Amino acid sequence: MLTSALRSVWRFLIGPPLRARDVSKEQITPAEGLSALSLDALTSVAYGPEAILAVLAAAGVAALHLVLPITVAIVILLAILVLSYRQVIDAYPGGGGAYAVCRANLGARVSMLAAAALIVDYTLTVAVSIAAGVGALTSAFPGLRDATVPISLGILAVITLLNLRGLGDTARAFLLPTMVFIVGLLAVIAIGLLHPLATVRPGHAPPPVEAVGVLLVLKAFSAGCSALTGVEAIANGVPLFKEPRQVRAKRTEALLGVILGAMLLGLAVLADRWHLAPRPGETVLSQVMAASVGRDWAYYLMSLTITLVLALAANTAFGGLPVLTGLLARDNYLPHLFSLRDDRQVFASGIWVLAVLSGALLVAVGGQTLALIPLFAIGVFTGFTLSQSGLVVHWWRARPAGWRHRAIVNGVGAVTTAAATLVFLITKFTAGAWVVVLAIPVFIALFGRIRHYYDRVGRILGLDEIPGRPRPVRTLVVIPVTGVSRLAEHAIGQALSIGSEVVAVTVVSGDPGETAGQARELHERWERWNPGVPLRVLRTEFASVARPVVAFIDELRRSRDEQIIVLIPVLVPARLRYGLLHNHLDLVLSNALRHHPEVIVARVPMPLHLDDRGDDRGMG
Amino acid sequence: MLTSALRSVWRFLIGPPLRARDVSKEQITPAEGLSALSLDALTSVAYGPEAILAVLAAAGVAALHLVLPITVAIVILLAILVLSYRQVIDAYPGGGGAYAVCRANLGARVSMLAAAALIVDYTLTVAVSIAAGVGALTSAFPGLRDATVPISLGILAVITLLNLRGLGDTARAFLLPTMVFIVGLLAVIAIGLLHPLATVRPGHAPPPVEAVGVLLVLKAFSAGCSALTGVEAIANGVPLFKEPRQVRAKRTEALLGVILGAMLLGLAVLADRWHLAPRPGETVLSQVMAASVGRDWAYYLMSLTITLVLALAANTAFGGLPVLTGLLARDNYLPHLFSLRDDRQVFASGIWVLAVLSGALLVAVGGQTLALIPLFAIGVFTGFTLSQSGLVVHWWRARPAGWRHRAIVNGVGAVTTAAATLVFLITKFTAGAWVVVLAIPVFIALFGRIRHYYDRVGRILGLDEIPGRPRPVRTLVVIPVTGVSRLAEHAIGQALSIGSEVVAVTVVSGDPGETAGQARELHERWERWNPGVPLRVLRTEFASVARPVVAFIDELRRSRDEQIIVLIPVLVPARLRYGLLHNHLDLVLSNALRHHPEVIVARVPMPLHLDDRGDDRGMG
DSSP, rough: HHHHHHHHHHHHHOSOOGGGSSSSOBBOOOOHHHHHHSHHHGGGTHHHHHHHHHHTTOOOGGGGGGGGHHHHHHHHHHHHHHHHHHHHHOOOOOOOOHHHHHHHHHHHHHHHHHHHHHHHHHHHHHHHHHHHHHHHHHHHHHGGGGGGHHHHHHHHHHHHHHTTTTTTHHHHHHHHHHHHHHHHHHHHHHHHHHOOOOOOOOOOOOOOOSSSSHHHHHHHHEEEEEEEETTTHHHTTTGGGGGSHHHHHHHHHHHEEEEEEEEOOOHHHHHHHHHOOBBBBBBBHHHHHHHHHOOHHHHHHHHHHHHHHHHHHHHHHHHHHHHHHHHHHTTSSSOOGGGGTTTTOOOOOHHHHHHHHHHHHHHHHTTTTHHHHHHHHHHHHHHHHHHHHHHOOOOOOHOOHHHHHHHHHHOOOOHHHHHHHHHHHHHHHIIIIIHHHHHHHHHHHHHHHHHHHHHHHHHHTTTTSSOOOOOOOOOEEEEEEEEHHHHHHHHHHHHHHSSSSSEEEEEEESSSHHHHHHOOOOOOOOHHHHSSSSSEEEEESSSSSSHHHHHHHHHHHHHHHSSSEEEEEEEESSSSGGGGSSSSHHHHHHHTTTTOTTTTTEEEEOOOOOOHHHTOOOOO | OOOHHEEEEEEEOOSSEEEEEEGGGOOOOOHHHHHEEEEEEHGGGGGGGHHHHHHHTTTTGGGGGHHEEEEEHHHHHHHHHHHHHHHHHHOTTTOOOOOHHHHTTTHHHHHHHHHHHHHHHHHHHHHHHHHHHHOOOOOOOOGGGGGGGHHHHHHHHHHHHHHHTTTTOOOHHHHHHHHHHHHHHHHHHHHHHHOOOOOOOOOOOOOOSSSSSHHHHHHHHHHHHHGGGTTTTHHHGGGGOOSSSHHHHHHHHHHHHHHHHHHHHHHHHHHHHHHOBBBBBBBOOOOOOOHOOOOSSSHHHHHHHHHHHHHHHHHHHHHHHHHHHHHHHHHSSSSSSGGOOOOTTSOHHHHHHHHHHHHHHHHHTTTOHHHHHHHHHHHHHHHHHHHHHHHHHHHHHHHOHHHHHHHHHHHHHHHHHHHHHHHHHHEEEEEEIIIHHHHHHHHHHHHHHHHHHHHHHHHHTTTTTTTOOOOOOOOOEEESSSSSSHHHHHHHHHHHHHHHHEEEEEEEESSSHHHHHHHHHHHHHHHOOOOOOOOOEEESSOOOHHHHHHHHHHHHHOOOSSEEEEEEEEOOOSGGGGGSSSSHHHHHHHHHTTTTTTSSEEEEEOOOOOOOHHHHHHOO
16 A cells, blocks of 8 residues: 555656657757757856866966967867767768767677767766756855755756656757856856956965976866767757758757857956956856856846756756667667656656766765766767767768768867867876776676677577467466365366366475374365365475475476466455455465476465445444 | 575574474473563562552652552452462463453453453563663663663564564573572562661652542552562463473462562562652662662672563563464454464564564653553453453352352452452543553454454355365466567467467557557568467557556456466576566566456466576677
């Protein structure tokens, strides 16, 4: 009864089952595309610049000036990526995720690498976005700082629940906050750049602990590349756009590039001008906003909007990973469970796995965004490199008009992102990147083992062939009974209609002296009844009745050839609460026979119909 | 795997299964009888006098003198009870518990009252003994006072575990602490009475809140009667004694009366002389011992001994209640579960129920002994009254030599204990006795309902008659399959040998458009295979595959007469961890069919034997 109450509460939270055709297949415009597919990329401005400055601050105030040239380099990389992904949209109008592109062009092995990198990427997108969102919140409301981890997990729980309800991808609901975020942040930057009064408190500058050098610049660059995560999402989601799909999707990709580039450059200029550095408890973005518009209603509105859009960015990963794991499961690389839709037509297993993994990450780093950045970019940039390389192969094979030009664009994209990946690997290995370097091969090995297992099971089951004609086998039915009763009569009737041969078995337990007498008595009563099947009385000195029955069946299995069927007679009381009054020997027995897969175990239920009036005339 | 690890730990704590003949049937001497059967009565001195003084203290220091006359009255009642129970031993050498005596002489209805009173009594014995034992401990070591409830529950857990192991009644182990307790406490009292130097700090006397009157005296008397609980235990345990049993048991009963009476009188004289009253955090017994022998090694030895023997007294209730509930279950008054012995040959259900009930009481009163006293005596004295009355009827019916004299003794016992019960009811109703007054009729009503249910089930099952000859029925076997495979071949082979008629069924889910194509394809493949049974493809727009199968079976049940058997084919992977890779549709389906008792559900396992070398050649 407890479990059924819990199930009701869960059903209330999740909603009733949905038909396949009830699931909306929304068709979106470029503006909606920005909110549905680009939030992950746009919201990267909340942690990308911060990550650069955190690296530079280690080399003292003077090094902070490097933020501008580094950001310029990142924006150039952004431009290359945008151009590359506009071509992906042309090549894969059906949605060109790194996994699909690799599978088509680079083979199954490499697509495993892409899939592993994507799983890491989605998980980190959720964790980083939520951490950065809570960072924006606690910057505005420092009193909440101690509750960082609980708030993070609370947001994660809400997102998980919405996605289990199947409400994860209601793009239209995302439109307003996305627009407030884009317009508001661009306005904040413009005001900061133009307004003569905008000033900032002197930055909290710790003494330099590192020299300015090539390694530092590379480290800052690689940290800043976290701002580019998510630019691939539009290319994955082309089928969602209204016709003409490719045109709209490419327009959205370009729009994303312009907006994101402008934001990054603007923030870099302001950070450079105001010597901003990360402060404990306050993000760089919060400092920029406070300096630009003052700690007033506009600041608080923007802070809350940033928290909201970062939560929505985390939500987009929930749209991606379950679909990916569903594909992997259909290709036999993950347990088939991941390819099953639940009552709400969502891939619930994928949603749960993503929630658990990202929740564990958030707890592990105490909700600190900067601690997650080193893990983040590697997975993302590995995916970039793979899908760009796949595209080069694609152009090479298909050779449409202008294929050389296209191959060069994607080739440049592949080389630059590969170089960036290498930089991350070298500069951030000890800072946490090793976790990803370890996780990816583990995932790949797991995919391989699972695929191998399914292949062999498929061969054994003859899934690709027509199996032989089924042949009936001889059966021997064993019925455990407690004595002579109508229940035994009912069960033996069933057994006679099922099996070639039937034997009843019963257990008496106690002292050898007692049991001998009981056995004799049972035999006599059975013979008086004469139901047409033999009774075997098992005597035991132990209290357990399951053990002798199992031993008897083991003995039969050794000495006989027939398929053994155990039919356990069971009274089904009219009301649930009467269940307490029955012995549940059926549960005990079927549990004991669980490890005998060669034996078929069935309960023979006999419903107990008490007439209700008599029932209420109880003695009490 | 977790459950099997837990099971191992539990098995380690409880020990391996025991044979019926391995369970020792100890034969005890009077001294051992005192420790095995009288601890409950003897240890009552730890709370009886305290309960009297707590009532008197409410009327001021002057009223404390009443402790002596009240104790004299209680000791007179004790003498009557001892004489009465010596006669019970004569009449019921097989063990004369109140339930058995009532059942034999006063009928089933009254025996229900006795059984209910005994259940209350056993539960309170455990709770009061443990609370008083912890009270002795915290009097000696005041630092432990804050941990009263945890310590109480810890002691309860240890006792429960020992009893589940079947070590509850190792009388010989109880002998030494019992003797230390008896000799030590008598010595403490003697020293206190004789030693001129024994003095006590002036008692902590709160201002009087009640006048000295008849009601106060009656209240104090009824509270003190809690010191008499347990004097019936020897009569219940006659079969445990060495031959000549009755002589030894009667000798033990007399010994108990003399020792308990001497202790109660001695403590009353000392309490009177020293104006003792209960002090928060220190029991009266602790004050007596401290005053008599000083807070020295003897005091601490006695305090620890008292804690130990009180825990052992609680343990004796664990020997009683499970046997009683076992008897009640055999007589169909409680679920049959209570009459089943577990692997250690103990009545585990009764042990668990007693542990839970007494643990709940301990938590409810915060481990305070005095809060439990008002609940205690009613159950006990109801039992006294009933078994004495039963004995009167017994003598009247049997009329052995001197039956008049014997009937008078038991009659006096019955009348005085009935009078005492009435006093408790009146004086303690609002102080907690109403709980018992409520609980006893509830128990009786429950017994009646359960008995009524079993009687009707017995009639339906024809337990007293020879049932008809079992007749085979026609069967229809339904096999849910996922498609054409060797698993389906295996299951259909089984089904053909079981049923008169077989139908395979499968579910395709998704858009109406998709499913139509899938269904056609499946039908074609099935026809190519031609396994000899028809395939029914169920199309659904919902994700659940269980619902359409259940609906199909419901339809069959409405339109057909045959017994429906659902055979669910299931792959049994070679290793447990591979289970994750399979869909467990069998569990989903059998769970969905749980509420269809008229349908027989069985899994048809097909063991999956992967050759091990191939298994390790995995792709990773």
